[in-house]
Amino acid sequence: xxxNEPMNHHDGCYFCLVNITGINRKNRAKWEYPSLQSAHRRxxxxxxxxxxxxxxxxxxxxxxxxxxxxxDSDFDCDLGTPKPFNQDDLNDLIxxxxxxxxxxxxxxxxxxxxxxxxxxxxxxxxxxxxxxxLKYFAEEDNFVFCEDVPGLMAAMGLQNYxxx
Numbered sequence: 001x002x003x004n005e006p007m008n009h010h011d012g013c014y015f016c017l018v019n020i021t022g023i024n025r026k027n028r029a030k031w032e033y034p035s036l037q038s039a040h041r042r043x044x045x046x047x048x049x050x051x052x053x054x055x056x057x058x059x060x061x062x063x064x065x066x067x068x069x070x071x072d073s074d075f076d077c078d079l080g081t082p083k084p085f086n087q088d089d090l091n092d093l094i095x096x097x098x099x100x101x102x103x104x105x106x107x108x109x110x111x112x113x114x115x116x117x118x119x120x121x122x123x124x125x126x127x128x129x130x131x132x133x134l135k136y137f138a139e140e141d142n143f144v145f146c147e148d149v150p151g152l153m154a155a156m157g158l159q160n161y162x163x164x
Contacts, residue, residue, distance in 0.1 A: 004038045014039035085117045087125065094126070101126050 011017070014036055023031055085093065090111070094104045104126040111117045136152040137144055146152055153159070 002039070007038070012036060012038045082116060084115065085111060085121060087118075087121045090117060090121055101129065104129075 014034070017034055017036070090108060094107065099107065105123055108117065108121070108123040108126060112121070112123060133152060133155060136146055136148045136155065138147045139145075
């Protein structure tokens with residue numbers, strides 16, 4: 001079959017027009033498939049009309065111009081060595097991706113294997129990342145709540161907290 005993009009789904013889409021329910025081994029040889037512009041069988045070629053070779057490119061006309069370079073003037077691509085993540089950048093990435101502690105540690109470990117984190121970046125940081133904030137929370141009767149919201153916000157680096 002030669003597949004082309006259908007013009008519309010009402011009368012040009014092969015999959016919308018063919019009802020395949022009831023096709024089985026016994027009757028599939030007798031089945032009539034529609035001949036559509038979007039999907040048609042190959043026509044056998046003769047010696048006078050050779051069959052087009054797949055994978056060959058047609059030559060562009062002589063007056064065809066190709067643009068080289070980028071039209072985006074502020075595009076800057078550095079194909080040199082990759083910039084390794086420091087601890088803050090890696091923390092931001094993990095927070096943006098919403099990763100759990102175990103997945104965060106796996107990601108950091110894989111990045112360290114490929115030397116994509118700085119030497120100061122610690123992988124085990126993610127095992128105990130909540131310990132810095134535990135002092136702001138309390139638990140009573142299986143209910144956990146923050147008892148020092150301004151302190152927690154300050155510890156997270158957020159200023160101007162206003163209680164509503």
